[in-house]
Amino acid sequence: MPEHHSSACPPAELEARLRLHRLPEVGLRRFQTLIEAFGSASSALSAPATAWRTLGIPAAACEARRSPEVRDGASAAMAWLERPGQHLLMWDQPGYPPLLGEIDDAPPLLFVAGNPALLERPQLAIVGSRRATPPALDNAAMFSRYLAKAGFTITSGLAVGVDGAAHRAALEAGGSTIGVLGTGLEKLYPQRHQSLAQAMIERGSAVVSEFPLDAGPLPANFPRRNRIISGLSLGVLVVEASLASGSLISARLAAEQGREVYALPGSIHHPGAKGCHQLIRDGALLVESVEQILDSLRGWQNLPPAPVDKPAHPLLALLHAQPQTSEGLARSSGQPMAQVLASLTELELEGRVSNEAGRWFARSG
Structure with missing residues (x-):
């Protein structure tokens, strides 16, 4: 198993970091603020309360850092990480999924049971109603199967209905799938998907969560x-959704994040089609076949190996002109996103580019 996924940081x-992560009202921005202000999470935890107040950290977070619940929770997570196939990805460490790192409020820590390398591969999300009709479940399974065979990892939320159908079909096709939970990994919800999650982990797929391991199913988490x-995904396919469906939240977030949004049309008489029809009116791509999705993402399959040892890298020339996001680089270079991300990773390792707030900058020297 790759060591760095769990242990790029010294144990202390x-x-x-695990203790900071358990504090109330500490998301990515406050997590980053504390680590940048004090140089490390360890120093942040031992800093005086006045210093935390100066940074605008809420009193509740400051008081909770000494609590036994926070200490014990972090110790339990350390023990969890000792077991095989259990990993922690951190937003500022190698192995963190690059596409996820570009979003506003990316999770500072991501717990992974299964194969962490999968999170860096091209993914497509398939989401939809928990109370899906049999035809919708068939469609979710069909699209998932074909997309998995085309080389995409299928990402969804492990909910009942469309999510479960998509995860199962990807596994049955011999493909890979990622389940993103709204609970901690040790409090898997819904319970009836325990065996599905286990099968995913055992077959080289993954289940992930940003929440502490023992976090329960709070409505706000979903x-x-x-x-x-x-x-995590290049695009989101909504299979069936009412106007009140949580899948519409995923689709709207995807659009804000610059991802492709696809929607399957349905009968004008069926309430479960209204959400998809609304998305199509808002600019989602109406899809009737897998080919339409593959066409819109052409260039992801059969990728040529990233060019090596080219002194004047074409992406560097673009970045010297102006800082850009990964999506902007893919557009202006005409290269597929996978190739752009692979090249950027190499250039970053060589110290020739850096990423700040989701934009890439060329580094001189």
Whole structure:
């Protein structure tokens, strides 16, 4: 198993990050603020309360850092990470999925059971109603099967209905699939998907969550996890959704994140089609076949190996002109996104580019 996924930090710093992560009202921005202000999570935890107040960190977070619940939770997570196939990805460490790193409010920590490398591969999200009709479940399975065979990892939320059908079909096709939870990995919800999650982990797929391992199913967590489903993916396919469906949240977030949004049309008499029809009116691509999705993402399949040892890298020339997002580079270079991301990773490792707030900058020297 790749070591760096769980242990790029020294153990004391890793435990300190796990404690910061459990504090109330500490999301990515405050997490980053604390680490940047004090140099490390360990130093942040031992800093005086006045210093936290100066940074605008809420009193509740400051008081909770000494609590036994926070300490014990971090120790339990350290023990969890000792077991095989259980990993922690951090927003500022190697192995963090690059597309997810580009979104606003990317999760600072991501717990992964299964194969963490999968999160860096091309993914398509398939989402839809929990109370899906039999034809919708068939469609979810069909699209999932074909897209998995075309080389995409199928990402969804492990909910009942469309999500479960998409995960199962990807596995049955011999493909890979990622389940993003709205609970901690040790509190899997819904319970009836326990065996599906286990099968995914055992067959080289993955189940992930930004929430502490013991976090329960709070209603507010499910819309939050939708930004991760869309953030990991190149596009989101909505199979069936009423106007009140959480799938519409995923689709709207996907559009805001610059991802493709696809929707399957349905009968004008069926309430479960109204959400998809609304998305199509809002600019989602109406799809009737897998080919339409593959066409819109052409260039992801059969990728040529990224060019090596080219002194004047074409992406560098574009970045010297102006800083750009990965999507902007893909557009202006005409290269497929996978190739752009592979090249950027190499250039970053060579110290020739850096990423700040989702934009890439060429580094001189």
